[in-house]
Amino acid sequence: MDDGVTSGSVDSSVSVGRSVLRLETREKLTGAAKYIADLSRPNMLHAAILGSPHAHARILGYDTTAARAVPGVHAVLTGADFPDGRMGAFVKDEPPIAQEKVRYIGEPVAVVAADDEATARRAAQLIDVEYEELPAVVTPEDALAENAALVHENLADYFMVYDAIRYGNVLSETTLSEGDVEKGFAEADIVVEGEFETPAQAHVAIEPCGALAEIDDAGRVTLWSANQSVFRVQANVCESLKLPMSKLRSLTPRIGGGFGNKMEAHVQPLVVQLAIVTRRPVKLILSREEDFETVRVRHPFKIRMRTGAKKDGTLVARDTEVILDGGAYGDDSPGVLGYSLLMSRGPYAIPHARAHGRLVYTNKIRSGAFRGFGNPQMQFAGETQIDEIATKLGIDPIEIRLRNALRGEGPWFLGQKLASNGFVECLERLRDDEGWMNRKAAAPKPGKKRGFGVAAGAHISGLLGTGAIVRLLEDGTVVLNTGAVDIGQGSDTVLAQICAEALKIPLDRVAVASPDTDGSPYNWGTTASRVTFTTGRSVALAAAEVETQVKALAADMLECAAEDLELRPGGFVGIKGVPDKQLPLFVVSLQAHWRRGGPIIGHHSWVFDRPAVDPKRAIATGMPFRQIGVYSFAAQAVEIEIDDVTGKTDVMKVWSAVDVGRAINPASVEGQMDGGFVQGLGFALTEEVVFDQGRIVNPSLMDYKVPTALDVPHAMKTIIVEAREPDGPFGAKGVGEIGLVPTPAAIANAIADAIKARLRRLPMTPERALDAMLPPEDVDAS
Amino acid sequence: MSDGIDIALTVNKTARSVTVPAGETLLETLRERLALTGAKRGCNQGVCGACTVSVDGMPVRGCLSLTANCAGAEIVTIEGMATDGMLGRIQAALEQTGAVQCGFCTSGMVIAAEALLRANPNPDAADVQAGISGNLCRCSGYRTIVDAVLLAAADGRD
Numbered sequence: 001m002d003d004g005v006t007s008g009s010v011d012s013s014v015s016v017g018r019s020v021l022r023l024e025t026r027e028k029l030t031g032a033a034k035y036i037a038d039l040s041r042p043n044m045l046h047a048a049i050l051g052s053p054h055a056h057a058r059i060l061g062y063d064t065t066a067a068r069a070v071p072g073v074h075a076v077l078t079g080a081d082f083p084d085g086r087m088g089a090f091v092k093d094e095p096p097i098a099q100e101k102v103r104y105i106g107e108p109v110a111v112v113a114a115d116d117e118a119t120a121r122r123a124a125q126l127i128d129v130e131y132e133e134l135p136a137v138v139t140p141e142d143a144l145a146e147n148a149a150l151v152h153e154n155l156a157d158y159f160m161v162y163d164a165i166r167y168g169n170v171l172s173e174t175t176l177s178e179g180d181v182e183k184g185f186a187e188a189d190i191v192v193e194g195e196f197e198t199p200a201q202a203h204v205a206i207e208p209c210g211a212l213a214e215i216d217d218a219g220r221v222t223l224w225s226a227n228q229s230v231f232r233v234q235a236n237v238c239e240s241l242k243l244p245m246s247k248l249r250s251l252t253p254r255i256g257g258g259f260g261n262k263m264e265a266h267v268q269p270l271v272v273q274l275a276i277v278t279r280r281p282v283k284l285i286l287s288r289e290e291d292f293e294t295v296r297v298r299h300p301f302k303i304r305m306r307t308g309a310k311k312d313g314t315l316v317a318r319d320t321e322v323i324l325d326g327g328a329y330g331d332d333s334p335g336v337l338g339y340s341l342l343m344s345r346g347p348y349a350i351p352h353a354r355a356h357g358r359l360v361y362t363n364k365i366r367s368g369a370f371r372g373f374g375n376p377q378m379q380f381a382g383e384t385q386i387d388e389i390a391t392k393l394g395i396d397p398i399e400i401r402l403r404n405a406l407r408g409e410g411p412w413f414l415g416q417k418l419a420s421n422g423f424v425e426c427l428e429r430l431r432d433d434e435g436w437m438n439r440k441a442a443a444p445k446p447g448k449k450r451g452f453g454v455a456a457g458a459h460i461s462g463l464l465g466t467g468a469i470v471r472l473l474e475d476g477t478v479v480l481n482t483g484a485v486d487i488g489q490g491s492d493t494v495l496a497q498i499c500a501e502a503l504k505i506p507l508d509r510v511a512v513a514s515p516d517t518d519g520s521p522y523n524w525g526t527t528a529s530r531v532t533f534t535t536g537r538s539v540a541l542a543a544a545e546v547e548t549q550v551k552a553l554a555a556d557m558l559e560c561a562a563e564d565l566e567l568r569p570g571g572f573v574g575i576k577g578v579p580d581k582q583l584p585l586f587v588v589s590l591q592a593h594w595r596r597g598g599p600i601i602g603h604h605s606w607v608f609d610r611p612a613v614d615p616k617r618a619i620a621t622g623m624p625f626r627q628i629g630v631y632s633f634a635a636q637a638v639e640i641e642i643d644d645v646t647g648k649t650d651v652m653k654v655w656s657a658v659d660v661g662r663a664i665n666p667a668s669v670e671g672q673m674d675g676g677f678v679q680g681l682g683f684a685l686t687e688e689v690v691f692d693q694g695r696i697v698n699p700s701l702m703d704y705k706v707p708t709a710l711d712v713p714h715a716m717k718t719i720i721v722e723a724r725e726p727d728g729p730f731g732a733k734g735v736g737e738i739g740l741v742p743t744p745a746a747i748a749n750a751i752a753d754a755i756k757a758r759l760r761r762l763p764m765t766p767e768r769a770l771d772a773m774l775p776p777e778d779v780d781a782s
Numbered sequence: 783m784s785d786g787i788d789i790a791l792t793v794n795k796t797a798r799s800v801t802v803p804a805g806e807t808l809l810e811t812l813r814e815r816l817a818l819t820g821a822k823r824g825c826n827q828g829v830c831g832a833c834t835v836s837v838d839g840m841p842v843r844g845c846l847s848l849t850a851n852c853a854g855a856e857i858v859t860i861e862g863m864a865t866d867g868m869l870g871r872i873q874a875a876l877e878q879t880g881a882v883q884c885g886f887c888t889s890g891m892v893i894a895a896e897a898l899l900r901a902n903p904n905p906d907a908a909d910v911q912a913g914i915s916g917n918l919c920r921c922s923g924y925r926t927i928v929d930a931v932l933l934a935a936a937d938g939r940d
Binding site: 716 | 813818822825826827830859869885889915920923927
């Protein structure tokens, strides 16, 4: 794959490596930016949903008479009014709306379109649904019990995109191994073992999910929605509603954050069906409570892990066993299981490793993609155990990681070679940071215990189909079209920077087309930390094709060979070594449009195809993906203070070293690292979706605690390491998720340093910390 | 609308009159009747701060304020913070520190920060953190937002 996307001379860069202002900053600052809730169409109706009151029940019938009688109501649809298609990224198990059964509390069972939102909401509450309650399985333990009620009776009949091992309520079972783990433990001088538990975390993008659909006279639907991929929206709607994909055009407004929540479907199938039935535009915006109750959460994990080491700190074996609570539908869950197991060995050269996991259906809201994709949960366990070993052996926490770090080509667990690897440099730069070295200069505050913690991690960027189209307009400006949705992280700007750099033109000559399934090349989505790496690569190579076409035409015009030509900063093509022999790009483009050659359009598409598993060194069964991506690395350190009386943890300082290959936009890299850390801080200390018999008891921002500015230290330092990735655009790889991968473990390790006790359950609330601070005889077994 | 209440108020220096049901929130009036969609509905419970607008110089939750209580009030929304294409001081500082990410919290953050600086022209970082703690930024955002408010305060002293 290494075909020279990085060969551009970065020293003379016009855009790459600079913290240029986000392209859409001004419209966001003035309130002009339009998000899904801000859109409206002539004659538009407003929709509302009715959610299931039961975790598991058979639907016996509907009475919609009262709802239909409300003035202003135009349609009331139930499961009986929808096609019986099924959607899902890995397993096609999810209907567009509950049909025959409800599988979690809050699952939409009916939907209303009315003249205004208040009327729609009022009418929805007047729908009478008759249920026969079924036994509910609300925890993985319930679901795995003998004779447990089945969440999906027809699991074996569902179409799956990979060769899954599935039975009962187990949707997927995956096993990975390399080396001989029992032999490894036999060689170990010290073995640590523990059980770890992490909760459901809610994404809480400040923008709730919503969608707006409109149908034209020919029956073709245009759909705007809060999303992370216009193409996944199209696929999910069309699969669940049994529509040909050509009948649906999916577009995007600005997106108010995603974090995984908007990657797969939410309300899009509902509004499309309402638009088809009413023949009018229909908009549905979820309330915050509905967003908590009906979209998706981060997977709760139960992890049992053992790690063995030699006396000198060399890690020799790791064994990992996990159970993931998948909730009622498959969504991205099989991928999360497989990926988390692939991450279970961490960025270390542990010769003997085994990981086994089961993904279990339960009668709760579905779990799905959430920044980190199972990796933060796994590193919470893995990085805690490395810290325990370091403490027991009296080795510095950075030193033990350096001793075991994957170096050079690796390979990663299961055998993929690393083409770029800045992990050691991350650890060394963190170790040598002046602030970190002087961390104990000031004394902790009275009444507080202070602790320092270190953790590390790696994360991929990659996966699945991607493309780019670069068009040179008549005046020499450029339209870049990739189909990648900027969800607020800044990818439009980064991709424009890559395009401008490749063509050596000023950034303001590049316009970024809004993603559109009609006009954009396929893009799997803004997920898996992939846009900079996969889409950026396509942009660089599509721009290279533009360069080739420009040179071919310019060679004709300048009467020289194309090989003798070069692009010059400012939008020129000229003869190498002859400064005054050059043409502005617009002159070449005009020729192409009107005289010869035809309009200049560069295109590139690809899919990451390097296998994740080397069958000669590893065994993998039930693996949901064959290839995954390239690796970014991070090492993180925190200073915390924990209150002697309340047990409350405050994070005082953060240092993060991150290998991103090349920072196309350093300020955006810092933004991702800050943001990842803060979300990890919430996951570590305060955030938990609490269930009672399958019902979420805290579906509001009053009861679900997202970090505020007061909970986040102002002292956050990002150290950027650039181990160039040969396949990445100008050497870049992803940074979207890695910022929070080590965070819960870093904070947990700092707490352990402060209170000399380990917390193995998130969130590490004041109550749990106080329990751990009590003398051992007073602490219960948990 | 026959049972509506007639309310005259000033929005971004323009006199407006609306007829609203007693229970209509200021956020609904701004977004749906006056087409000012800069203030956002993030939680509709007064927690996230995305709907923050200025009422008679005070930052308030648009989602918790009833339009019927705003007769004669001077309302300023994000759409009124830039004049003749010139960004306000908080907006300009947020641009300078690169603090805008998804942008969904930005409108409320600008109004809250402006009120903070009016109340305390010389804040330190801790003051700013406290002053914007009622506005959630999930991106987050907070470090560069705090830097922006400190920058705006410093520019004001020049």
